[in-house]
Amino acid sequence: MQPAPRSSARLLRAMLAPDHEPRERLVEWMTLVARYSRSSGAPGMADLPARPVPRTVFTGEHDVFLPPKRLGPAVTRTLGVELRVLPGAGHLVVEEAPDRLAALVDGGTW
Incomplete structure (x- = not known):
């Protein structure tokens, strides 16, 4: 994803239900996340059933x-x-x- 509002809005539209549009503040937030966050590996399984x-x-x-x-x-x-x-x-x-x-x-x- 390019860290720009247009690509953030496109990603958010894919994440939202069909009848929802992303709010401007959510687009801004997603753009910040794309610019400054780096993902890491998934955590291991927790022992939730216990x-x-x-x-x-x-x-x-x-x-x-x-x-x-x-x-x-x-x-x-x-x-x-x-x-x-x-x-x-x-x-x-x-x-x-x-x-x-x-x-x-x-x-x-x-």
């Missing part, structure tokens, strides 16, 4: 990086819970559906 805590895993219906069809089986196999899918959301649920995310965290329904 931790006795309640958990909910969800993804956006239109998530291109963690699509429900691919993520669902891994979540069930690894964590023993069913994947929940947020309709109308993409990869950036915090940006697209903050109220629904807050309800999930608070234990509410959506």
Whole structure:
């Protein structure tokens, strides 16, 4: 990705659900990340199944990086819970559906 607003907006459009447009501030943030961040290797697997805590895993219906069809089986196999899918959301649920995310965290329904 070129560290420029145009390429940042294009990447964000791919990450958002089809009916969402990236806000200008998000484009600015993504451009800064592209300019000044360097990725590292993925961390090793945590021993999550052994931790006795309640958990909910969800993804956006239109998530291109963690699509429900691919993520669902891994979540069930690894964590023993069913994947929940947020309709109308993409990869950036915090940006697209903050109220629904807050309800999930608070234990509410959506």
